[in-house]
Amino acid sequence: MNLLTTKTQGQSASYQRVKEGLEMGRGFLMQGINLDERYTVNDREKKIQACDYYKKGIDAFKSAMKVNIMEIPEERRSEVREMKDKAKSNMKAAEDRFVELTNQMLGKTPSPTESRPTTSTFRATSTTAAETSRPQRSVLARNDMLKGVDAKFGNAILDEILDKTEVMLKDVYGCDAAKQALEEAVIYPALNPSLFSGLRQPVKGILLFGPPGNGKTLLAKAVATESKQAFFNISASSLTSKWVGEGEKTVKALFQIAKNAQPAIIFIDEIDSILTERSDKEAESSRRMKTEFLIQFDGASSSQNDRILVIGATNRPYELDDAILRRFPKRIMLGLPDEKARHAIIFNTLKKHNADKGIRDRDLRYIASVTKGYSNSDLVNLCKEAAMVPVRRLGKDQLRTTTQHGLRPIEVSDFEEALRVIKPSTNGNHLQKMLDFTAQSGQM
Template structure:
């Protein structure tokens, strides 16, 4: 019953929006991406702990700490702003694969910013996106890339900053968070590892945790039902099936960030090795061989594999010569280095977790 409702909910969204989008996307994907990248005005609030000056971005948008804290309980608001981090320099082009998620984020963040008048009524941007999937495939990275490249204020909130053991404090912090987001809109709230905050309610749950979830839900509803507020909530989790059903419903787009397929693995290997100038000595055929040999490896596993392979030429060297060797004189990587690395770097993915994620994606998500 519930699942068919969710499926209908998703189907109802797809026709108009996606048809329109696929046209825009196929015709102007790279244009949008370039426009997006060139609009790289730092959007993070990025108030760092020691230096409480407004950032360049805040100054340029006329957003300052005082504006952000308008109507916010100062005790909780100040603490929140101090914990907001992030200006990592990750760009969307650095994230391999994840095409569905990139598209959803573009629809929700980038295209509406280019021409807000187009995105009204049925085309109103989605207000909740849940990124779920096995660890190490780019959920956090994607959110950071959006943070870096979009023009919007990005509030990166950890579960620990929202939870407090004191009765009433978590709710106040959550209210402060949503008020800050409202003051700063258009804005994005990113909650990584959202499962640690909002798992399904259990009988033995503490009063503090129950009240915190209830407040979160109330605020989420307020933000998602208002047609004027432009607050996007992005959640990321490895265990979406543990989330409270009521929370899931507030994330109408639920996107699986899956393990990379062979093509995506080859792309990541190529990109990683090229970035570190270690591609010389490996042919396209070698890269394809490595990609074929790394079924079930996550992107993070592949990066670990490259690091391990990069160590082999050093291990082959005479120890006495290491101190005097010029880095440029170290031999190029060979496919045999990867063969050796493959024996020690294994896929971290847990088959049971994958099964649960795929079944969740079939039931309630999109791939």
């Protein structure tokens, strides 16, 4: 055997050692998270076991990381660098969780329900030159987005989840706190990345919650349009139903595609349906998917080079467990519109459709005053219903011959009729629960 062959064999063995070590670390981390997320709060035994897994994971990562890159075959070096990079984020997540659980057991930290950003979220980092100069990409070739992704899941994601959006922030009425948080997390950093490092590192997880139909989806879309970021729009319930048994691979593919397409926003609607309780009764596959989600999320949020923002939306924030709340340090309620906002949405909806001729400002103020409890989408529906009244009055014969211009304008009496049909969709108890959650863990 000559020297060259010995060196090559040695390098291949080192490559295997790193690969297996990192996989082992990831395996332990998954087992740790699995226990941790299912039994977090009161089961001390399980906490100890979870810590044990985290510790084993950290050790395995560390030992794999020790292998010098020069000991790896040259053609594998960039792959190994990437694996190590990812593992660093996973290791950080394991260390954070290990310390947090240990402190909890020693009684050193407040209850886990009190949300604290993970240290990794706030880790001081400086912006790399590559990041600063990364161009804003709005269109990326499909093949580039699919790099390193299982084609079966990757194609499905690109077909169904990648959303082209044209909604602008000005189309979203009210929601000022949420707009500001999203501007700070996405739009400003894109304008001047160097200002948004260290303590000003943008958050990587934002939770939007509130009664249905108040702009959670609309706002996320608007932010993606204005920041020219790729927008992946997925409903968590489709992850659990549509891709039964394959949710885990889909989640993995989704994050890899977002990474390839970054800067990117992953919008997960109904996030409660994958990330609430993790009971024993749940199918194993669904549990694996959740664990994969947590791992991918941690990987994406602690890497300083990745610009992926996850926006979660839910109507039931109070059902989310601590694990998920920790990952969304900003939690903003999009509540029901107040009188001023109701006035604005009715006015703008009518104006947008050139249907405001018969409605005076006095009428608008009246309608806004009698629609307390209506959501924004209820108000849009109210306008649609009111617009139907003049048509209903026509009778069949006139209906055939009347043109758009021949139709009488919508009047306030049409709204009065519509109000008898369109009622507020938000239930009072539900709203109160959300307000209680906001007082404890969120912001308006």
